[in-house]
Amino acid sequence: MKEFNIIIEEGEDGYLISEVIELPGCYTQAKGFDELISRTKEAISLYLKCDF
Numbered sequence: 316m317k318e319f320n321i322i323i324e325e326g327e328d329g330y331l332i333s334e335v336i337e338l339p340g341c342y343t344q345a346k347g348f349d350e351l352i353s354r355t356k357e358a359i360s361l362y363l364k365c366d367f
Contacts, residue, residue: 321355338362 320336331348333355335341341362345351 319359323351333358335359335362 319338322334322336324332324334326332326344330344330346331351332344333342333351335355335358338359341358343351343354343358345354
């Protein structure tokens with residue numbers, strides 16, 4: 316399994332935002348940390364399946 320570095324920030328609206336450093340444009344948001352991690356994994360999977 317590949318490992319990626321992510322940046323997590325809190326937005327002005329209280330949502331948590333994650334950005335995957337190695338994958339430009341790969342980011343997501345959620346209200347809670349566990350949900351954010353789950354959505355980040357999903358975003359990475361979808362990103363890697365796309366042909367750019």
